[in-house]
């Protein structure tokens with residue numbers, strides 16, 4: 001080991017000059033579509049830049065972290081969060097998830113969550129933490145030091161504990177959209193699981209840097225090195241441990257910190273006292289050296305400065321190493337791995353130090369907003385036209401239509417114009433609670449703010465900070481913070497400003513529901529009561545993946561969502577919170593239809609019945625469309641009509657017609673997805689044309705084109721992951737084969753195995769009770785949407801025949 005100088009590790013509180021450099025660096029590193037502030041002459045950007053970060057802002061932001069805790073189901077997120085709250089002094093005692101004390105974890109505050117022992121809604125909280133920098137010693141001299149951690153407040157951390165179950169994936173999406181960093185919790189035995197892969201994908205979608213925490217080091221079969229290998233191979237994320245465990249499984253005692261080169265033991269009541277020592281156990285010295293070398297090598301792969309040090313064959317100083325880890329983590333190029341056992345109260349404080357040391361503060365995360373002002377749009381259209389001026393009129397017109405909405409970079413300056421994103425709504429005991437992430441400016445109680453989507457003004461009567469379901473009133477909230485407002489009417493995803501600038505934060509990815517069921521109140525009184533519809537309205541406003549519609553044929557209320565558990569929870573909440581007990585129909589898979597090739601249309605809708613006629617002619621084509629990764633949308637209407645052959649006033653009616661037409665596909669009555677409708681030309685009549693005529697023309701045109709575009713029926717294919725004791729492996733495989741599943745991977749560890757298979761959702765009904773029966777209740781499974789794939793031709797034929805018969809009967 002080299003003579004590591006213990007220089008003070010700064011948390012690199014950014015300077016104003018370094019801000020500009022950072023934007024460029026982070027933008028390049030994360031591949032984000034970011035314009036460097038000031039690079040384009042832009043009045044809005046100039047205005048934003050005229051409110052630079054003050055020294056006070058920088059000091060505050062440097063100590064601010066907004067983090068999420070995300071993982072596969074049951075990895076221990078809630079248990080970890082509970083420990084964090086205890087060690088930071090936010091809660092006075094620890095209550096276990098499904099604990100015997102019947103209190104339940106603080107963060108699982110819904111009655112249902114405590115009963116089922118799962119997290120359903122993400123909960124927000126905040127705490128203060130006196131972090132020990134990775135290059136400093138916890139003690140003030142002496143070999144062995146004791147320090148009551150958390151005694152002195154320092155870093156301010158907002159935490160969101162998210163559900164692990166895939167049915168509640170929107171909660172994870174929402175949280176990651178507004179967080180600056182995350183802790184990815186992994187189980188030391190089960191490693192990277194299916195939902196870990198989903199969470200990883202979501203983190204990448206929003207460029208969220210993460211530290212990893214391998215939990216459950218006390219479990220039989222715990223093997224952090226295998227888990228780290230999986231993070232590298234399955235998640236393709238360079239990662240290395242910054243700690244080495246002392247002892248394993250039952251004998252897991254403590255950790256060796258590979259940067260500070262110290263041993264760490266949790267002692268005292270519930271592990272709240274940390275004992276540190278410079279003495280590395282002799283039998284571990286070689287191994288620890290080897291692991292530190294591995295850490296340096298991994299970081300050198302992704303950080304230029306560390307590469308140089310590596311090539312010089314020099315041992316980096318602790319400070320150099322910690323800084324390189326920080327740079328690489330913020331670029332999302334590396335994840336430092338911490339180890340511990342939340343349940344046995346070990347390692348959580350060091351992980352928290354890691355959050356403060358390696359995850360970015362709000363000023364280090366590029367924040368892009370769309371400039372939706374009229375002036376900016378006009379400027380963008382002009383610039384787009386100018387760029388293709390030489391290519392002729394058609395190119396100019398196309399460029400004008402496709403001109404992107406200009407974007408600007410926000411700075412989290414407290415004096416800057418206010419911009420905040422309402423990322424989550426919750427109807428609580430005291431009315432609607434709107435969670436906001438503040439991106440710039442300061443929000444004060446009593447302020448009047450503007451909803452960028454609706455243009456409506458609202459007054460903020462009450463501002464609170466959340467601590468699970470408890471709240472604390474505050475007078476103002478600064479940039480980079482997370483808070484909640486009371487009494488502000490809006491939808492999830494709305495942007496709020498103070499009216500000084502017309503800005504909108506980009507949209508959130510909303511996955512489409514995969515399952516639906518019919519729902520009716522058990523009693524006539526309940527059906528007539530307003531509670532039934534009030535509950536459904538509330539759930540829809542809170543959760544964009546929960547949808548309700550009335551089936552036009554049966555008149556039944558149909559609810560759709562992300563899985564059986566998702567819908568089951570809402571039915572249960574309806575009974576408990578609204579006193580409406582409901583009967584449900586059999587869950588049905590949300591099939592879809594799509595086209596497999598382009599086809600053109602030229603369609604005239606013409607009706608001459610006495611008085612005014614109807615006339616509308618539309619020409620163009622439909623084509624397959626891929627899903628937009630950012631928004632999750634895969635249908636679009638594109639207007640390319642030039643020269644006014646269809647008057648612009650009729651275009652919205654055409655668009656309406658398209659969305660009406662795709663609501664029910666011609667093959668099976670399921671909605672049509674993956675389709676773009678391009679309207680190129682048409683004809684109108686000065687007297688007989690109307691909005692209705694064009695709407696009907698588009699519906700007719702779509703039908704004509706659809707039949708020629710080789711349509712197919714799609715079904716959701718799921719990735720199913722089963723973990724069970726080895727003796728049940730044969731039975732589990734047999735049952736999945738019967739369900740026409742394709743086994744993709746099996747991994748056997750000492751006494752349990754993990755199996756991954758692809759199975760149609762339609763073949764998965766009743767699997768949880770079957771698995772319970774097959775494995776004496778010891779098997780667990782999780783399931784998530786992998787893809788939509790065409791159903792087998794014979795099934796498509798059966799579905800088409802059944803739909804035709806149903807249509808004929810109606811006639």
Ligand SMILES: Nc1nc2c(ncn2[C@@H]2O[C@H](COP(=O)(O)OP(=O)(O)OP(=O)(O)O)[C@@H](O)[C@H]2O)c(=O)[nH]1
Nearest residue numbers: 073074075076077078079118119164216341342343
């Ligand atoms: N052996 C062991 N068990 C743990 C540890 N941490 C959590 N558990 C247990 O694992 C189970 C799941 O823990 P939770 O904290 O609810 O996990 P979660 O990830 O929040 O679960 P969901 O929110 O339902 O996804 C509980 O029974 C915990 O007691 C640990 O360090 N070691």
